[in-house]
Amino acid sequence: MGIKEGLDHTLDLLMSCGNPHHQLRTIHIAGTNGKGSTSSMLASILRSAGYRVGLYTSPHLIRFNERITINEQLISDDEIILFLDKYHDEIDRIRSTFFETTTVMALNYFHQKKVDIAIIEVGLGGRLDSTNVISPQITAITPISLDHQHILGNDILKIAKEKSGIIKKNTPLVLSHQDQEVQSCIHNIAEKMNSSVIDIGKISNINLTSSGTEFKSKWGKFNSPLIGYHQSQNSATAIAITKTFDSKINKQTIQDGLNQTKWKGRLQKISNKFPIYYDVAHNAKGVNVTIESIVSIYNSLPHIVISIKGDKDIELISNALIDQYKSLIITGSNQLDLMKANQLFKYFKKNSNHMNIQMVDSIENSFDILIDRVKSSHNPGIIMGSHYLAKAVFDKFGIFK
Numbered sequence: 001m002g003i004k005e006g007l008d009h010t011l012d013l014l015m016s017c018g019n020p021h022h023q024l025r026t027i028h029i030a031g032t033n034g035k036g037s038t039s040s041m042l043a044s045i046l047r048s049a050g051y052r053v054g055l056y057t058s059p060h061l062i063r064f065n066e067r068i069t070i071n072e073q074l075i076s077d078d079e080i081i082l083f084l085d086k087y088h089d090e091i092d093r094i095r096s097t098f099f100e101t102t103t104v105m106a107l108n109y110f111h112q113k114k115v116d117i118a119i120i121e122v123g124l125g126g127r128l129d130s131t132n133v134i135s136p137q138i139t140a141i142t143p144i145s146l147d148h149q150h151i152l153g154n155d156i157l158k159i160a161k162e163k164s165g166i167i168k169k170n171t172p173l174v175l176s177h178q179d180q181e182v183q184s185c186i187h188n189i190a191e192k193m194n195s196s197v198i199d200i201g202k203i204s205n206i207n208l209t210s211s212g213t214e215f216k217s218k219w220g221k222f223n224s225p226l227i228g229y230h231q232s233q234n235s236a237t238a239i240a241i242t243k244t245f246d247s248k249i250n251k252q253t254i255q256d257g258l259n260q261t262k263w264k265g266r267l268q269k270i271s272n273k274f275p276i277y278y279d280v281a282h283n284a285k286g287v288n289v290t291i292e293s294i295v296s297i298y299n300s301l302p303h304i305v306i307s308i309k310g311d312k313d314i315e316l317i318s319n320a321l322i323d324q325y326k327s328l329i330i331t332g333s334n335q336l337d338l339m340k341a342n343q344l345f346k347y348f349k350k351n352s353n354h355m356n357i358q359m360v361d362s363i364e365n366s367f368d369i370l371i372d373r374v375k376s377s378h379n380p381g382i383i384m385g386s387h388y389l390a391k392a393v394f395d396k397f398g399i400f401k
Contacts, residue, residue, distance in 0.1 A: 009096045010130045013104045016090040020111030026134045030122040030163045031142025033286050034234040037263055038142050039121045041238035045257030047071055049249045054110035054118035061265055061390035068106045070113055099123050103130040127165020139166050140174040140241050144182050145285035157185050164189040174198045174240045200236040208296050220251050224258050227267040228293035270397040275380040278393045282386050284316040291324045298380045301326040303373045305366045306385040310339045314347045326379045328357040331366035336388045367396050
């Protein structure tokens with residue numbers, strides 16, 4: 001049930017379900033950073049406009065059910081079991097992976113529940129991702145950078161080509177801001193597919209607060225509850241997709257949708273007493289924008305707790321953190337599919353530019369140390385590095401209590 005390249009298994013299982021994806025209107029979103037936030041904001045805006053919206057994202061933070069929602073309602077355990085029981089023999093015959101099976105489950109569920117539009121977030125890459133079986137009304141690509149190099153490689157243009165594999169003939173593409181070489185690469189591919197490219201335009205007047213992000217785009221001034229410079233771009237991308245999908249949706253409806261957006265683990269304030277945040281940033285670019293945003297709000301460097309999966313480019317992340325923190329706490333846990341603290345600590349110690357770093361074996365103890373440092377110094381705190389920290393973070397800070 002690992003990663004497999006190609007779409008044959010997904011298409012085979014879809015055929016067993018009666019090809020539900022042929023009956024769906026969809027929007028397909030790829031990218032390295034921001035595709036989840038963009039998908040969530042887009043879903044919220046379209047709900048505000050009166051649409052019944054399916055949303056398929058990955059990975060989940062706490063419960064598998066988070067991956068498949070309709071108008072913010074999670075798929076029920078009963079619906080999951082019903083699908084797995086009904087198609088058990090086909091899943092076994094095809095030997096479909098976890099993600100292939102989950103993708104078909106989502107498409108089948110959205111069809112059965114008669115959504116008006118399904119927003120489908122790419123899992124990994126684009127061209128060979130299991131989600132790339134749909135014929136969307138719109139495609140979108142959020143900012144591209146290096147990530148998952150063990151699968152996608154270290155060449156940013158090759159990664160851009162893989163993610164551009166979702167572009168469809170005669171189908172509009174909404175494109176977030178990219179590095180110039182990536183931008184040119186995607187435009188060339190879109191031109192060959194006769195796909196019109198919608199640019200999100202200039203973003204200005206960005207103002208970050210501890211409760212959200214204000215910005216101005218070509219559609220007017222908006223405020224997003226998601227925090228960070230990058231969220232102004234993600235918001236603008238969601239708005240561009242909205243206007244491409246339904247040009248009649250007005251500014252107030254868009255703002256109402258943004259106001260209602262909930263997307264945990266993205267510079268999420270997790271303490272009512274102290275300025276402590278959790279962010280799932282797990283690549284160098286994500287780490288940079290997260291810290292940059294916090295420094296802008298508090299005008300001081302943060303204390304950081306970091307834990308990372310072993311498949312990440314730790315050297316790039318380590319370099320991105322140099323001179324970007326007040327103190328750095330390295331932690332980990334094999335039980336959470338994260339590197340052990342001592343293994344990760346060795347990587348960071350190789351770089352002599354890192355100062356004031358500490359290894360803490362226990363994740364919970366690392367949180368306690370962070371809280372004490374934030375209390376005593378008045379600098380903000382960030383817990384970052386992985387989705388796999390979510391349960392430990394939410395349990396510690398009582399997010400669901």
